[in-house]
Amino acid sequence: MHEYPIESSLESMSFMQCIQNRFSALLSHNAGAPEQWPVPELTPAIxxxxxxxxxxxRLFGHAYPFLTSLTSGQHRLIDLLDFAWRxxxxxxxxxxxxxxxxxLSRMSDDELRTVADRARMxxxxxxxxxxxxxxxxxDHVVEIAHVMGVQNVRVYSRYEGRLSQVMDSIETDLRYLAQLAERYDLYFDFEQHEELKSGEIATLLRRISHPRLNALFDFGNxxxxxxxxLQALHILAPHIRQVHMKGVRIVPEEQGFGHYGVLQGSDEDNLPSARMLFELLMLGKQAPQVIAFILEQENHYIAPAFRMVNEESDPYIPYREMSETPLPPGYAVEQMMANEERWAINQITYVRGVLQELRILAECILKTSAGLACHSC
Incomplete structure (x- = not known):
């Protein structure tokens, strides 16, 4: 694209306002009250x-969007790697x-190395x-990580009991994780996975205060x-190292809120995805704080409310099963498998579209501030 000088300061100001309006519209979507979550000015420095x-x-794929194909079809983990490469x-x-x-848990060491070698290739x-x-x-995941040459592991807890007891149990576990991380050159990222609030996780991580022990932020949990x-993101921000991205329809319940997995960026998606993506990108003063933005499309995932609005000060935390997505009403296994790759590609397209819009706006701000015309407005 040819660059032409801007003829007047008034024209420059008009371009800058147009860019800021686009930036504000993008970051305001589903973000809530503007007075609570004002959009920052897109200055040349920003x-x-x-x-x-x-x-x-660094944009990562995830196995979960292909879970039906991996479990009930012929899809293998090697196919997941090929999808990510394509x-x-x-x-x-x-x-x-x-x-x-x-x-991976059922593979021999040689099979694990085959997967790892394919990824490296x-x-x-x-x-x-x-x-x-x-x-x-x-201990099991550390053994597999050693065989495969993997450094990063996501964990989350599933304890039952009073919150204070659960926090004590998790703290004991995290101290053990910190020891393993140092011994085996690993990094563990604790995900906020519906049962703990962001402040509770931040408290645990501050207590441990270990550079190899951080958080994974999920867009909807x-x-x-x-x-x-945005409230959860701001509380957990100092600790976030990985991110799960997905679309969510918020489901009000009698004493809390559940969520239903939808296509990220669709009309059903209630999350401020663009705002969260921008804020997560900007974490870290000298270098990026987030090392992996992970595409975890969870269409049709059902997650009822876990913490209640009227809970006592030390609430009882029930046992939580591992996540799974049941077949939606009227769906056959074959239909679910046929749709999984299409939904995964849909998410890649959406996220890259947001990233491209951010890039266009940032480039326009720099050109306009340098006295060059930007024709994107």
Missing amino acids: AAKLLERLDSL HELDGVCIHLLDGEERS LGLTIHLEISSTQKADV MINAGEQP
């Missing part, structure tokens, strides 16, 4: 930082149990995930804990 972050962003992603996140009989990074912080489960997305 635009320059945003462009740097966009250039270094769509120019930077890596994939794989739960140890994804695929059941064909999961394709230039992909693998992150592992488990749904526990208990010693036996953690705070809803079930009685929090709002």
Whole structure:
């Protein structure tokens, strides 16, 4: 695109206002009251930082959007790697149990190395995930990570009991994780997974205060804990190292809020996805704080309220099963498998569209501030 000088300062101001209006419209969507969540001004300094972050962003795929195909079809984890490569992603996140009989947890060391070698050949990074912080489960994922040469592991707790007791149990587990992280050159990221509020997780991480122990921020799980997305993000921000992105329809319940998985960016999606994506990109003063933005499309996932609005000061936390997406009413397994890849591609398209809009606006701000015309408004 040719660059032409802007003829007057008034014209420059008009361009800048047009860009800011577009930026505000993008970041205001589903964000809530403007007086509570005002959109920042897209200054040249912020635009320059945003462009740097966009250039270094690492976009990952996830096995969960393909769970039916991995469990009931012929899809293998190697196919997941090939999908990520075809769509120019930077890596994939794989739960140890994804695929059941064909999961990483059932593979021999040689089979694990085959998956890891395929990822390296394709230039992909693998992150592992488990749904526990208990010693036996953690020791198992550490063994697999060692065989595969993986450094990053997502965990979350599923304890039952009074919140104070649950917090004590998790703290004990996290101290053990910190020891393993140092011993085996690993990083563990604790996900807010519906049962704990962001402030409770932040409290645990501050108590441990270990550089290899951080948080994974999920776009929608705070809803079930009685929090709002931007509120939860701001509380957990100092600790966030990985991110699960998805679309959510918020479902009011009698004493709380549940969520239903929808296509990210669709009309049903109630989340301020663009705002969260921008704020997460900007975390970190000198270098990006978030190392992986993970595409975890969870269409038709059902998650009822977990924390109640009228709960007591030390509420009882019930046991939580691992996440799964049941077949929607009227769906056959074959139909679900046929749709999974299409839904995953839909999310890639949406997220890259938001990232491209952010890039265009940042570039326009820098050009306009330098006295050059930008024709995107």
